[in-house]
Structure formats: C-alpha cells, structure tokens
Amino acid sequence: MSRAFAAERQRSISEPKAFLEACRVAEALLFAAAEPLDADTLASRLPRDVPVADVLVQLREDYADRGVQLVEVAGRWTFRTAEDLSYLLAREAQETRKLSRAALETLAVVAYHQPVTRAEIEDIRGVSAHRGTLDALLETGWIRLRGRRRTPGRPVTYGTTEAFLSHFGLSAVDDLPGVDELKGAGFLDGRLPAGFTVPVPSDDPTLRSDEDPLDEDLFTLIAEEKASAVEDPLGDEDER
Amino acid sequence: MSRAFAAERQRSISEPKAFLEACRVAEALLFAAAEPLDADTLASRLPRDVPVADVLVQLREDYADRGVQLVEVAGRWTFRTAEDLSYLLAREAQETRKLSRAALETLAVVAYHQPVTRAEIEDIRGVSAHRGTLDALLETGWIRLRGRRRTPGRPVTYGTTEAFLSHFGLSAVDDLPGVDELKGAGFLDGRLPAGFTVPVPSDDPTLRSDEDPLDEDLFTLIAEEKASAVEDPLGDEDER
Amino acid sequence: MRKELSFEAPAAVDRGDAEPALLVDVDGFAGPLDLLLELARRQKVDLHKISVLALADQYLEFIEAARSFRLELAADYLVMAAWLAYLKSRLLLPEPPKTDEPPAEELASRLAFRLRRLEAVREAAKKLYDRPQLGRDVFGRGAPEPVHVEHRTEWAATLYDLLKAYADQRQTKALSRVSFSKRFVWSLSDAREALDRLIGGGLDWTALDDYLMEYVIDPARRATVRASAFATSLEMVREGVIDMRQDGAFAPILIRSRKPEPERSPEGAPTA
Numbered sequence: 001m002s003r004a005f006a007a008e009r010q011r012s013i014s015e016p017k018a019f020l021e022a023c024r025v026a027e028a029l030l031f032a033a034a035e036p037l038d039a040d041t042l043a044s045r046l047p048r049d050v051p052v053a054d055v056l057v058q059l060r061e062d063y064a065d066r067g068v069q070l071v072e073v074a075g076r077w078t079f080r081t082a083e084d085l086s087y088l089l090a091r092e093a094q095e096t097r098k099l100s101r102a103a104l105e106t107l108a109v110v111a112y113h114q115p116v117t118r119a120e121i122e123d124i125r126g127v128s129a130h131r132g133t134l135d136a137l138l139e140t141g142w143i144r145l146r147g148r149r150r151t152p153g154r155p156v157t158y159g160t161t162e163a164f165l166s167h168f169g170l171s172a173v174d175d176l177p178g179v180d181e182l183k184g185a186g187f188l189d190g191r192l193p194a195g196f197t198v199p200v201p202s203d204d205p206t207l208r209s210d211e212d213p214l215d216e217d218l219f220t221l222i223a224e225e226k227a228s229a230v231e232d233p234l235g236d237e238d239e240r
Numbered sequence: 241m242s243r244a245f246a247a248e249r250q251r252s253i254s255e256p257k258a259f260l261e262a263c264r265v266a267e268a269l270l271f272a273a274a275e276p277l278d279a280d281t282l283a284s285r286l287p288r289d290v291p292v293a294d295v296l297v298q299l300r301e302d303y304a305d306r307g308v309q310l311v312e313v314a315g316r317w318t319f320r321t322a323e324d325l326s327y328l329l330a331r332e333a334q335e336t337r338k339l340s341r342a343a344l345e346t347l348a349v350v351a352y353h354q355p356v357t358r359a360e361i362e363d364i365r366g367v368s369a370h371r372g373t374l375d376a377l378l379e380t381g382w383i384r385l386r387g388r389r390r391t392p393g394r395p396v397t398y399g400t401t402e403a404f405l406s407h408f409g410l411s412a413v414d415d416l417p418g419v420d421e422l423k424g425a426g427f428l429d430g431r432l433p434a435g436f437t438v439p440v441p442s443d444d445p446t447l448r449s450d451e452d453p454l455d456e457d458l459f460t461l462i463a464e465e466k467a468s469a470v471e472d473p474l475g476d477e478d479e480r
Numbered sequence: 481m482r483k484e485l486s487f488e489a490p491a492a493v494d495r496g497d498a499e500p501a502l503l504v505d506v507d508g509f510a511g512p513l514d515l516l517l518e519l520a521r522r523q524k525v526d527l528h529k530i531s532v533l534a535l536a537d538q539y540l541e542f543i544e545a546a547r548s549f550r551l552e553l554a555a556d557y558l559v560m561a562a563w564l565a566y567l568k569s570r571l572l573l574p575e576p577p578k579t580d581e582p583p584a585e586e587l588a589s590r591l592a593f594r595l596r597r598l599e600a601v602r603e604a605a606k607k608l609y610d611r612p613q614l615g616r617d618v619f620g621r622g623a624p625e626p627v628h629v630e631h632r633t634e635w636a637a638t639l640y641d642l643l644k645a646y647a648d649q650r651q652t653k654a655l656s657r658v659s660f661s662k663r664f665v666w667s668l669s670d671a672r673e674a675l676d677r678l679i680g681g682g683l684d685w686t687a688l689d690d691y692l693m694e695y696v697i698d699p700a701r702r703a704t705v706r707a708s709a710f711a712t713s714l715e716m717v718r719e720g721v722i723d724m725r726q727d728g729a730f731a732p733i734l735i736r737s738r739k740p741e742p743e744r745s746p747e748g749a750p751t752a
Contacts, residue, residue: 027307028325034624045328067264068271078620081268086617088265088285089272102510108605126513126598128556167614177607178600187597272619321625329627336634341645344637348646366653380635408639417643427647436654 022050023058030059036076036166074165075172099140103133107142111164111176112188112201115146115157115211134158142167147211157211159203173201262290263298270299276316339380342373347382351404351416352441355386355397355451374398382407387451397451400443413443512560515539517595527596532588533571536564567591666705671712679722679737687732688713 026042043052056077060070063079071080081089099107106129109121122129137143142164148154160173170176179201182188188201207213266282283292296317300310303319311320321329339347346369349361362368377383382404388394400413410416419438422428447453509515519538520530543561546553570584581587612618678691692705713735716722726733 024305024307024322025325025328028321028328029307031308031319031621032321032329032625032627034621034626065264067267067269079271080614080618080620081272082264083612083618085265085268086612089268089617089619104609105510105602105605108601108608111608112601112604124594124597124601125510126516126594127511168608168611169614169618170611176604177611178604182600182604185596185600186593187600268619272622274622318623319621329625331627331629333629333631334634335631336636339635339637339641344641344645345649347637348642348649351642352646364653365649379633382635407635407637408642410639422643422647425643427643428651431655432651433654436650438650 018047019050019055019058022046022055023062026052026055027059030070030077030079033078036073036078038076042077071169072171073169074162076162076166078166080169099136100133103136106133107137107160107164110137110143110158111160111173112179112182114159114173114201114203115149115208116159117149117155117157119155121158145214146205147207147213150210150212154212156214161203165203173203176201258287259290259294259298262286262295263302266292266295267299270310270317270319273318276313276318278316282317339376340373342370343376346373347377347400347404350377350383350398351400351413352439354399354413354441354443355389355448356399357389357395357397359395361398385454386445387447387453390450390452394452396454399445405443413441416441512539512557513594513598515542515557516560516591517598520595527592527599530592530595532591533568535591536568536571539564540568666701666708668708668712668715671705671708672715675709675712675716675722675735679716679735683722683735683737685725685734685736688735689732 025046029042029045030037039052039056042055046052046055056070063069067082067085068079069082071078105125106121109124110116113120113124118129118134121134134143138145140163142161143158144161146157146159149157164170165172173179179188202208265286269282269285270277279292279296282295286292286295296310303309307322307325308319309322310317313320345365346361349364350356353360353364356364358369358374374383378385380403382401383398384401386397386399389397405411405413417425417427418440419428419436422438423430509518516535516539519542520527520535522538523530523534540561543553543557546557567584567587570581571588575583614620678686688709689706692709710733713722713724713733717724720738722735723738724733724735
C-alpha cells in the first residue's frame with residue numbers, strides 16, 4: 001500500500017466519510033470540466049451538509065505539492081498544471097498568437113483602468129491608438145465593450161472579461177500584479193482631479209454611474225470605433 | 241498544513257527528490273494531454289534515471305481512492321473520473337410524453353388479460369397491432385415478456401411489471417376494477433350484451449401451465465416479434 | 481531601419497550615446513511620450529526627481545536633429561515639441577501676475593506624472609505578461625470529459641386514462657358484435673329457400689315484390705333482397721320450376737308455380 005493511500009485512510013478516521021466523498025465528487029467534477037466551475041455549481045452536486053468552501057480548501061491543500069493544482073480564476077475553480085513545471089510543459093504549448101507590445105500595453109491599461117475609454121487609453125499611453133490594436137484584443141476575448149461613458153460624445157468604455165482572468169490565472173481584477181502600488185501612486189486616477197477618491201479597476205459588469213448601456217449591436221460599435229481610430233503612421237503595431 | 245501535504249513531506253524523506261519530481265511532471269503531462277500518453281512518451285520527458293513504470297505505479301496508487309484515477313487504456317495512460325462517480329457526468333434531460341391511444345389500449349389489454357399473446361391482444365382490440373406499439377410499451381418498462389404460450393407457433397406472452405403497478409398507484413394488479421366497478425364509475429354503460437366479462441387480472445410471475453419459459457435472449461425475441469409484426473397501413477397509431 | 485524596442489527590457493535598448501543613433505530610432509518609439517520617457521531615463525535619476533526643463537531641452541534638441549535628417553516627423557512629435565518649447569519659456573520667465581493658465585510648475589509636474597504613470601503601466605504590463613499564462617506556462621485538463629445528456633422519457637398516463645381506454649375498446653367491440661346485422665347480403669341460397677317455400681304451396685300469379693316485402697324490414701336491404709330473388713327466380717324459370725311474367729316496363733314481376741302438365745302458357749316467356 002502506498003503512503004499516499006495510507007494517508008487517505010488515516011484521514012478517513014478523523015474526518016467524516018461524507019466529507020471525503022464530497023472531496024472526491026468535487027475533484028471529479030473539476031477534473032472533468034472543460035471550464036472553471038463556480039462554488040455554487042459544485043455545491044449543487046455535493047451533499048448538502050458539506051460546506052463547499054471546506055472541500056475546496058482541502059483539495060487545494062491535497063494538491064498543493066503535486067504536478068496539478070487547484071486554482072481560483074475569475075471567481076471559479078479549476079485544476080491547472082503547476083506553474084513551476086512550465087519549463088517542461090512549454091513544449092506542449094500550441095502556437096499561441098503573440099501579442100504585440102502595443103496590444104499588451106493596451107491590455108494592461110484596460111485591465112488596470114477599467115472601465116476606460118479609447119481616449120483615456122491614448123492619454124495614458126501618449127500615443128493615438130493604432131487601428132487594430134483594440135480589435136485584436138477584442139478578438140482574443142480578453143477585453144469587451146462595456147458601455148458608454150456619460151460624457152460628450154458618449155465614448156465606448158472597455159473592460160476585461162472572465163477569459164482574461166482565466167488566461168492570466170487571476171481570481172479577480174484586484175489580483176492584478178502591482179495594482180496596490182499603482183493605486184497608491186495615484187496612477188489609476190485616470191480622469192478624476194487629484195483629491196478625489198482613487199478608483200480601482202473593476203470589471204464588475206454592473207455599469208458605473210457614469211456609464212450607459214450599449215444599445216447598438218456589437219458590430220456597429222466596432223465599425224464605429226474602427227472608423228474613429230486614427231491610422232498612426234508610427235504604428236506601434238509594426239514595431240516588432 | 242494539511243495531512244496530505246504532511247504525507248508528501250514524509251515521502252520526500254524516504255524517496256529521492258528526483259522521483260517525486262518525476263511523479264509531478266508525469267502527473268502534469270497526463271493531465272494536460274489531449275489524449276492518453278504511452279509510457280515511452282512520458283519517459284522521454286522524465287529524468288533518465290527514473291523508471292517510468294515506477295512513476296506510473298506510484299501515481300496510480302496515489303489516485304486509487306480519489307475522484308479521478310489513473311487508468312491504462314490500450315497501453316496508454318490517462319486520468320479518468322472514478323467509475324463510481326460516472327453518474328456525475330450524466331445529466332438527465334427528462335421529457336414528458338403522452339402514450340398514444342393505441343399504446344394505452346394495448347397496455348390496458350395486457351394488464352387485464354395477462355398473460356396474453358400478440359394475437360390475443362389483436363383479437364380483443366379488434367385491430368392488428370401496430371408495429372412499435374408493443375416495443376414502445378416494453379420501453380416504458382410497464383410490460384414485459386413473460387414466456388411462451390404452449391400452442392403452435394409458441395407465441396410470446398406479455399404481462400405487466402412492478403413499474404406498471406407503481407406508476408399507476410396499484411398495490412396489486414387485481415386492484416384494477418372489475419366489470420361492476422367499471423360500470424359504477426361510468427366507464428362502461430348499460431348497453432353491454434349479456435355475458436360481457438372483464439377478467440380478474442393476475443400478474444403472478446409463476447408461469448401458467450400453458451406457458452413455457454423464455455429461453456432466448458431478449459434481443460433475439462424482440463427482433464423476432466418485430467419481424468412478425470404486421471405493418472398496418474391503417475396503423476392504429478393513426479386512429480385519432 | 482527599424483529598431484526593435486524590446487518591451488521586456490525597455491531600458492536595456494542599446495542606443496549608445498551618440499546622437500545620430502537616436503535619430504534613426506525615432507520611429508522605434510510609440511509616440512512622443514515614449515520618446516520623452518526614454519530621454520528621462522537617460523537622466524539616470526528617479527523619475528520623481530526629473531528635471532522637466534532638462535527633458536524639454538533634450539527633446540527639442542532631438543527633434544531639431546531629427547528634422548535636419550528627416551523632414552517627415554509625425555505631427556504629434558511636433559505638437560509635443562511646440563508644447564515643450566512653450567513650457568520651457570514659461571519655466572524660465574517669471575510667472576505673469578495673473579493668467580488663466582495653470583502655473584508652469586503644475587504643467588511640468590503633470591508631464592512628469594504622465595511619464596511616471598506610463599512607466600508604471602509598462603511595468604504592470606510586464607508583470608502581467610510574466611504571469612503564468614494558460615496554454616503557455618500552465619495547462620488545463622487536456623481531455624475534459626463531456627457530460628452525457630441522457631434523454632429520459634417520462635410517460636404520462638393515469639389510471640383514469642388506462643381504465644377509459646380499456647372500457648372504451650371493450651365496450652365498442654362488444655356492442656359492435658351484437659349490432660352486427662345477420663345479413664347485409666340476402667344470399668342466393670337464402671332467396672332460393674324462400675322462393676321454394678313460396679311455390680311449394682302451388683302458387684298462382686303473384687307479384688314478386690309483394691312477397692319479398694315480407695322479408696324486407698329494413699328498407700336498406702331492399703336492393704339485396706330484390707336482386708337475389710330476381711336472380712334466383714330466373715334460375716328457377718330455367719329449371720322449369722316457375723313461370724314468370726311482366727306486363728310492361730316497370731310493371732310488377734309476377735311468378736307462379738309451373739303446373740306439372742307440359743302445356744305452355746303463351747305468356748310464359750319471361751321478360752328481362
């Protein structure tokens with residue numbers, strides 16, 4: 001009998017059988033699912049008296065040192081290969097489209113400053129947005145059109161998606177690396193005069209008080225945004 | 241620190257670190273692979289001095305009691321949901337359908353007249369049985385093949401099942417009302433000829449003296465019955 | 481020539497210190513702010529302590545040199561140059577007593593802020609990029625197991641439906657047996673039997689229809705009775721058992737028993 005198995009048996013003495021069974025069920029569901037699962041979905045398949053949070057904590061611990069780990073992304077749970085094995089698994093990686101520097105920088109601005117308009121992105125980057133950069137990001141499914149800012153011209157606001165969080169292994173936008181430093185330095189204070197409360201990035205789908213819902217269909221909007229995009233002769237898209 | 245984690249650490253004292261790392265790598269590779277992996281493929285990704293067979297044995301043991309298990313499929317290895325949890329991967333989509341009038345009538349005849357052959361059903365109903373009506377009833381689980389009548393052609397006899405009783409809320413099949421009760425409840429009116437009777441039904445599983453047991457397997461029987469069914473151009477399925 | 485400006489290590493871009501190298505790099509920058517940030521880094525001080533005046537000088541110098549080589553500098557570089565020239569003059573000259581413009585120091589600190597913010601965003605982007613990414617560094621389940629949807633049919637039937645179906649069909653069948661009329665067709669043998677009985681008593685000329693009506697209770701059966709009786713009577717004429725006559729079209733058909741004597745009645749010939 002393997003030691004791991006022995007450890008299981010030992011545990012079963014101290015922990016109720018129902019809890020172990022709940023762990024197995026959650027484990028099976030998380031392994032089988034193609035997408036991260038939220039706690040409610042898991043809870044609906046577990047015995048009622050077993051708290052799903054405890055099960056998730058237990059599973060996360062069980063897998064902490066293994067080659068596969070339980071992680072929270074976008075508020076949902078999923079198994080992922082351990083980060084430190086990246087060097088070995090990289091060979092498995094399919095050719096993923098590399099984002100240009102401009103696109104990555106724009107993505108970061110959207111992520112940290114959301115909800116954010118094109119003009120604000122341009123202001124922060126100090127360059128007019130290259131046509132296609134936002135399109136390319138929209139195409140990745142990592143950013144989305146959120147609504148319209150309630151200011152003259154009613155510009156479209158952008159924000160990130162759950163797919164963005166999932167791709168970068170973030171449980172929420174609050175987990176963005178360095179978000180506290182940026183906030184502390186007032187860098188997220190994009191459009192408010194100094195002295196106002198410092199905004200934090202939020203992908204909360206609820207529109208802010210200064211956002212209106214998008215009423216047109218998406219294609220019209222994208223076309224409109226495209227038309228208003230300045231063709232930048234120093235196109236940062238062409239850098240690499 | 242969880243017990244599982246403690247077990248890991250304990251193991252790492254007695255087993256070479258390289259072996260544990262190899263287990264982690266194999267685990268991650270098997271998890272991430274779109275298809276089962278063979279031992280050679282795994283071996284090519286592991287440190288050379290670690291025997292892949294040992295790694296697979298260890299992993300299989302590690303997962304033996306978990307919700308997912310390492311299984312060998314056609315000489316390749318993959319993680320699969322534990323068999324006893326396969327129900328998690330099945331979702332039932334329930335749809336409610338009404339039995340056709342023909343099926344309902346046939347069912348009623350089987351219930352009252354069991355054990356009854358197809359020819360007898362046709363005689364009682366005064367209409368040739370539409371192919372599929374008995375099949376459909378067999379599918380509901382309410383009727384079953386009982387045996388064979390000891391007459392020329394050895395026709396199959398039909399009877400009702402316990403599922404039939406439980407669906408219709410009967411404690412026994414002789415709870416079905418007799419002719420007087422049917423009259424009393426208004427199902428039959430007074431215009432009936434003298435000598436009109438309704439049998440006292442019995443679903444006693446013991447074969448009657450004129451019944452032989454079914455010796456063929458069920459599929460052969462059903463195929464045989466299907467072949468003998470007359471395709472009725474005036475299918476009673478179309479009666480209504 | 482395009483200069484690769486590696487995002488991962490922007491500060492490490494090798495431009496050397498020689499101005500001409502910078503000149504050809506101009507389209508390697510993502511806009512004037514990027515250029516300013518690069519120039520600011522060259523001051524090799526904390527961006528908080530940057531001298532905006534010195535930065536403006538460097539930028540203007542750079543643009544001047546660039547224009548001597550290439551005339552087609554992008555407009556926003558020139559706009560920035562003009563703005564920096566204006567800022568420089570504001571910073572150098574004593575502040576006018578009253579103006580709508582914000583103080584020059586504030587403009588300078590705003591520029592410094594924008595530079596620091598751009599740098600911070602770039603660092604954030606780098607940190608984001610360095611995170612383990614799905615499909616690059618970490619992987620999800622390669623072969624997720626699909627959920628099989630099993631369509632289960634729940635048959636709806638009540639005991640009421642069952643009893644009604646049973647009673648209805650039994651009753652229909654039982655009643656149909658009783659009301660099933662004994663003869664919808666009066667067969668030739670039935671007709672023969674009746675006619676034999678009729679002529680057995682030595683029948684004289686009698687209208688066939690009058691006699692037949694005794695058998696026809698249901699008017700619907702009149703046709704079959706008449707047809708069978710007529711066919712049978714023709715047969716009986718052929719056999720020489722009866723005589724038959726009809727006095728005119730649509731007149732009653734009369735029959736009588738044939739007398740045993742061979743004498744033939746002139747009217748004996750049957751009419752069709």
